[in-house]
Amino acid sequence: MNKKSILLSERNRNSVQKTGEYISSRVIVDKTTQCWNWVKSIGNDGYGKAKRKGKTIRAHRLSYTFYKGEIPEGMFVCHSCDNPKCVNPEHLWLGSHYENEIDKTRKGRRSPSPGVSHPHTLLKGEAHPKSKISDKMAEEIYILGLQGFNAKEIKLKLGLLICDSSIQRIISGKSWKHLQLDEKHGLPLPQNIRKINASAKLTAQSVIEIRASQHLSVKELSHKYGVSPANISCILKRKSWNHI
Template structure:
């Protein structure tokens, strides 16, 4: 009798009809022709089968079905429209499908900004965002000029024309620049005939954040703006600060009763802090006039 080992070796080992690899214990042949991964690839890419009817898909239809491919079928089974968000959407190496946007595509052929805008606005077409990027400085000034100034203060309130941030300042973008800017900064730069310095701000003489009247704007640093605020008495200092636990009467009492010392055992700072419900550092700041300096 022939050796059993020799007979088994003579039998041709089956291989995958797609990649030519022999089957493995965890990747056996399906239909005695394809290993599992190639079988799945063939189901998605076999050009001999009808094409999926989902618009723009182009994948082969499922085995036993002439309507949709595997992925569109699975999406329809979950109750979703396959054409709404096809699984085969390719974004790699593509730019946003909004014709005026040049950012890289990342979601359904749109860039992240356009996609997020669409979700925030009820799945609207992101092309509607274009108006923000086509507005020139002249367009912006024309919008501000059309605002009727306040008959008393002369302010031109932009809150009804532009989007405002948390501080109440109107913000927008200019053609060619996607970075958001405050309207007051753009108006002041046009008034001065030059861009504002990076360390300066567009300050108001009227102290009205939504106002974009050019005559009410001046250039200054953050320190200049703070000094202007304090000069006009608009700063939240002393009892004007809603988080303050002290009053002028308590401040005077602390300064009278304070006992100096080299450490917490010689000084009565800890006792005063416990009595007035503040931290010891707050007592030291009051005594050394780092705070409440306006109280004599």
């Protein structure tokens, strides 16, 4: 073997070693499932993101290539564990586009929209790697919203670290739809509850106080709570906030 061949062989060994170290330093092994969970950068689709030679690639594809070999053109790297963050080569298998779609459908992850050529993985609720709350917490938010609490009150009451708009989307039914909370709690939502938001000047508690303050005039209540006399009048006559 000439000097050039020896040098190339040494470089290849170093490259292999670095790739192995790169993968192992970015995973935590789940002792129950044996999944190698990627703990560095995670994409919106739930898959780990790796960087090699200046390019961003999916971490499970890097792992498959490193431990099992090249991925033939047009083939997909699929998960037997159904965990997109997992890069354990023993949980990875090659499949065609058709096999990948069949696997998604069987596991309930295929997009239901007809005519979509490349349906994406749908990780819903607490199953999404970027979710900051649980399904149970989303339901609590929804119920409090129906009771008249606004986003700021709910965040304070439950000690949440998510933004007001995220809470409002749950209350209005625009997010966490898979929980079917409106059906579970016998709704649709009244329009006045849908309009409760973080910028509301009044809270459910202040509305209760207004209705209990019969010794104060409409003008005095208006000044005390910082809303117009017309709003106070509507509250007293139950033309607004009638869910309280």
